[in-house]
Amino acid sequence: MTRRIDHLVIAVHDLDKAAALYQRLGFHVGSRNRHPWGTENRIVQLRSSFIELITVGEGAEIAPHGPNTFSFGAFVRDYLKRREGLAMLVLDSADAKADAALFSKEGIGAFEPFFFERRGRRPDGAPVHVAFTLAFARDEGAAGAGFFVCEQHFPENFWNAEFQRHDNKAIDIASVALVSTKPERHEDFLTAFTGVDPARPADHDLSFRLAQGHVDVLNPDDACVVYGSIELDLDQPCFVAFSIRVEDIVRQARWLEAAEVPYQDIGSRLIVPASAAFGVAIAFEAT
Numbered sequence: 001m002t003r004r005i006d007h008l009v010i011a012v013h014d015l016d017k018a019a020a021l022y023q024r025l026g027f028h029v030g031s032r033n034r035h036p037w038g039t040e041n042r043i044v045q046l047r048s049s050f051i052e053l054i055t056v057g058e059g060a061e062i063a064p065h066g067p068n069t070f071s072f073g074a075f076v077r078d079y080l081k082r083r084e085g086l087a088m089l090v091l092d093s094a095d096a097k098a099d100a101a102l103f104s105k106e107g108i109g110a111f112e113p114f115f116f117e118r119r120g121r122r123p124d125g126a127p128v129h130v131a132f133t134l135a136f137a138r139d140e141g142a143a144g145a146g147f148f149v150c151e152q153h154f155p156e157n158f159w160n161a162e163f164q165r166h167d168n169k170a171i172d173i174a175s176v177a178l179v180s181t182k183p184e185r186h187e188d189f190l191t192a193f194t195g196v197d198p199a200r201p202a203d204h205d206l207s208f209r210l211a212q213g214h215v216d217v218l219n220p221d222d223a224c225v226v227y228g229s230i231e232l233d234l235d236q237p238c239f240v241a242f243s244i245r246v247e248d249i250v251r252q253a254r255w256l257e258a259a260e261v262p263y264q265d266i267g268s269r270l271i272v273p274a275s276a277a278f279g280v281a282i283a284f285e286a287t
Contacts, residue, residue: 003195004212005173006150007050008242009088011079012278015042015055021277022053024259026168026252029053036116037073038062045163046244048212049173054087056080070111070136075146085231085279086239088146089176089215091194096133096151106192109137109147117153123162130158139189142237145178147193168255169247174285175214177227180237183217190215227281228264229273243269243283252284 012018019029019042030043038060044051054076056062062073079087093099096113103109117131131153139147152158180186183205187198190208194215198206206217223230223240230240246252253270256263264271272282 002211003091003093003149004210005049005176005215006090006092007052008086008173008176009052009054009076009090009146010085010278010280011076011087012053012055012084013080015040015053018042018053018055018278021261022051024261025272025282026255026259027051027166027170028163030163031121033118033120035073035118037071039073039076043163044166045159046166046170046172047164051173068110068112070109070114070138070148072114072134079144079146082144083231083233083238083279085274086176086242088148089178089239090147091149091210093133093135093149093151096135096149099149099151100135103135103137103192108139108189108192109135111136111138120157123160128154128157130154137189137193139186139193139237141182141185141189142178142180144233144236144238168252168284171245171247171287173213174243174245175216175283176239176243177216177218177223177241178237179218179220179223179230179232179240181219183219186217186237190217226266227283228266228271229275230281231274231279239280240274241271241281241283243285245287246284247287249284249286 022029027044034040038057040057041052041054056077062077063071065071100113114134120128120130133151134148136148194208208215227241262276270284274281
């Protein structure tokens with residue numbers, strides 16, 4: 001079964017300021033949660049995917065990476081030392097332990113699966129139990145971009161239609177863009193990670209079509225054509241943009257104008273530049 005985009009991890013220094021921007025963009029943003037390892041997040045939940053705004057909590061004691069362990073907290077901390085932005089791409093998993101074994105076999109990550117749980121809340125404030133197992137992978141050619149898959153053990157406690165009601169009528173994540181001066185270097189890794197062979201559309205170097213959405217690899221020049229102003233990590237490949245499907249693109253343009261959020265019309269998309277969105281360009285596109 002083809003994987004889908006489960007969520008995107010957006011690393012920011014000020015979690016509440018980032019949440020306020022996403023509210024201005026028309027999203028419903030969840031309350032603050034704290035992970036056992038010290039990061040804190042706020043979530044924008046869509047129909048089958050979500051955006052995770054994340055930061056390092058005050059006084060956090062972050063565990064280091066180990067020989068066969070991937071430290072989520074250390075990755076976010078180190079990412080924020082360089083920049084803010086789209087730090088990690090997460091796909092769904094039906095069996096994270098099996099995926100960890102697969103990634104090890106494919107040579108893209110010999111990491112132990114990572115299980116964690118926390119208390120969540122329903123829209124009415126009632127507590128619920130949520131738990132996840134993660135399986136990490138690593139693209140040696142893109143050390144500044146994180147990759148893992150996520151298995152949800154109590155999806156009925158996590159997904160909730162009330163959290164998915166957004167003023168901008170957002171539906172789901174449509175795509176994510178990785179920029180590299182040598183896109184071909186990432187083909188083998190992303191084929192193994194996504195489980196699909198790439199396409200080569202005219203305006204992208206590589207595109208991996210998933211069950212829901214797609215992962216694109218672009219060179220810097222093409223990325224600027226597609227997304228306008230982007231923020232690059234000049235030392236290594238990085239994620240620079242993602243797109244969201246909305247029910248009515250004209251309505252979304254009016255919403256952004258009323259909220260005084262800067263954007264560009266590029267092709268059929270509305271692009272909020274990275275300079276206005278904590279280091280990542282955000283595109284809105286029609287269904």
